[in-house]
Amino acid sequence: xxxxxxxxxxxxxxxxxxxxxxxxxxxxxxxxxxxxxxxxxxxxxxxxxxxxxxxxxxxxxxxxxxxxxxxxxxxxxxxxxxxxxxxxxxxxxxxxxxxxxxxxxxxxxxxxxxxxxxxxxxxxxxxxxxxxxxxxxxxxxxxxxxxxxxxxxxxxxxxxxxxxxxxxxxxxxxxxxxxxxxxxxxxxxxxxxxxxxxxxxxxxxxxxxxxxxxxxxxxxxxxxxxxxxxxxxxxxxxxxxxxxxxxxxxxxxxxxxxxxxxxxxxxxxxxxxxxxxxxxxxxxxxxxxxxxxxxxx
Numbered sequence: 106x107x108x109x110x111x112x113x114x115x116x117x118x119x120x121x122x123x124x125x126x127x128x129x130x131x132x133x134x135x136x137x138x139x140x141x142x143x144x145x146x147x148x149x150x151x152x153x154x155x156x157x158x159x160x161x162x163x164x165x166x167x168x169x170x171x172x173x174x175x176x177x178x179x180x181x182x183x184x185x186x187x188x189x190x191x192x193x194x195x196x197x198x199x200x201x202x203x204x205x206x207x208x209x210x211x212x213x214x215x216x217x218x219x220x221x222x223x224x225x226x227x228x229x230x231x232x233x234x235x236x237x238x239x240x241x242x243x244x245x246x247x248x249x250x251x252x253x254x255x256x257x258x259x260x261x262x263x264x265x266x267x268x269x270x271x272x273x274x275x276x277x278x279x280x281x282x283x284x285x286x287x288x289x290x291x292x293x294x295x296x297x298x299x300x301x302x303x304x305x306x307x308x309x310x311x312x313x314x315x316x317x318x319x320x321x322x323x324x325x326x327x328x329x330x331x332x333x334x335x336x337x338x339x340x341x342x343x344x345x346x347x348x349x350x351x352x353x354x355x356x357x358x359x360x361x362x363x364x365x366x367x368x369x370x371x372x373x374x375x376x377x378x379x380x381x382x383x384x385x386x387x388x389x390x391x392x393x394x395x396x397x398x399x400x401x402x
Contacts, residue, residue: 108193109402111193112184112193112209115183115184115188115191115193116180116183116184119183119188119323119327119328119331120327122331122352123327123328123330123331124148124149124152124324125145125146125148125149126325126356126359127144127148127327127330128143128144128145128147128148128149129145130360130363131143131145131147131148132144132145133360133363133367134363134366134367135287135362135369136361137364137368138299140327143229148323149377151287151323152294152320152323152324155315155316155317155320155323156317156320157397158315158316158317165220166220167216167217167219167220167368168217168220168313169217169318170213170216170217171214171215171216171217171218171220172213172214172217172314172318172321172322173211173213173321174209174213174216174217175210175211175213175214175217175321175322175325176213176321176322176324176325177209177210178206178207178208178209178210178211178212178213178327179206179207179210179325179329179332180325180328181206181209182203182206182207182209182328182329182332183328183332184259184329185197185198185199185202185203185206186198186203186331186332186335186336186339187260187261187264187335187339187344187347188335188336188345188348188351189344189345189347189349189350189351189352190345190346190347190348190350192261195257196261196392197258197260198259198260198261199258199259200248200252200258200259200260200263201258202337203332203336204262205225207329207332207333210325210329211233213235214230214233214322214325215230215233215234218230218313219290223313226313232299232374235374235377235378236290236297236299236374236377238287238378239290239377239378239380239381240287240291240297240311240377240381240385241287242381242382242386243283243287243381243385243386243388244253244283244284244287244288244291245384246386246389246390247265247277247280247283247284247340247389247392248286248340250277250280250389250392250393250396251263251273251280251340252276253394253396254396260336260339260340261339261344263339263340264339264340264343264344265343265344267342267343267344268343272341272343273340273341273343274341274342275293277341277392277396278389279388279389279391279392279395280341280388280389280392281341282388283385283388283389283392284337284340285337285340285341285358285362286331286381286385287381287385288334288337288358289362289365289366290377291333292330292333292334292362292382294362294363294365294366294369294376295365295366295367295369295370295371296369296370296371296372297371297372297377298366298371299371299372299373299377301375325361332372334355334358334359334362335355337358338351338354338355338358342354342358
């Protein structure tokens with residue numbers, strides 16, 4: 106019962122915090138664009154309204170199952186990410202497991218969108234998978250460098266070791282820069298929002314969803330954001346010795362991605378892959394050579 110209570114508290118806490126922060130970020134974007142913007146609790150209202158709709162359009166078993174697969178895979182991932190000093194499963198924060206579970210959510214979304222048989226959805230998923238192929242390689246290599254240096258793939262241990270050697274943000278600055286750029290792509294922020302591109306493909310993968318399914322995918326996106334930003338905070342900013350310190354770091358990183366996104370234009374999808382396989386990949390290899398040559402100072 107204690108474990109179930111911890112899981113429920115973790116999920117509800119992540120939901121409330123991230124949805125509120127997303128609502129606040131909409132206000133920040135509005136101020137940058139010199140408009141008033143919605144109230145910060147608008148996202149709660151939008152999600153609640155969708156869940157209380159009586160009907161949700163279905164396009165068959167694959168369409169329905171993919172939504173549940175995306176939602177379930179992302180919620181499962183959430184439980185393995187340490188939040189400051191807290192973790193649902195202490196000692197079970199393996200980076201490889203986290204990435205594997207996160208991929209289940211992405212594949213579920215892809216399967217569901219393709220099952221809708223909408224050309225915009227298929228085009229959006231094609232863009233998303235192509236973009237993922239671009240940013241996953243340099244991001245994975247940044248973590249491989251850490252695992253090589255510290256001889257562990259436990260995210261909690263990689264965060265804890267930074268209390269002795271300093272944040273990886275300063276120790277491995279090139280890796281941190283590459284990971285932050287990859288984070289922008291993971292979150293779907295400009296200039297890497299080609300899979301959604303409302304003005305081009307009518308929100309792509311989301312075009313056929315309504316009612317409860319759209320509400321579930323909105324919540325899934327918030328959970329995925331919590332996982333992805335949380336990974337960056339743990340891997341490069343030392344996590345947090347207290348929950349407050351962790352959340353302050355999290356808010357700073359997230360709002361930084363929001364502000365940059367508000368000031369950028371969108372890449373084309375082929376530009377995204379070419380970009381990630383050029384500069385970030387070069388920076389990662391330079392960082393690896395530095396680590397191998399002189400180690401961590």
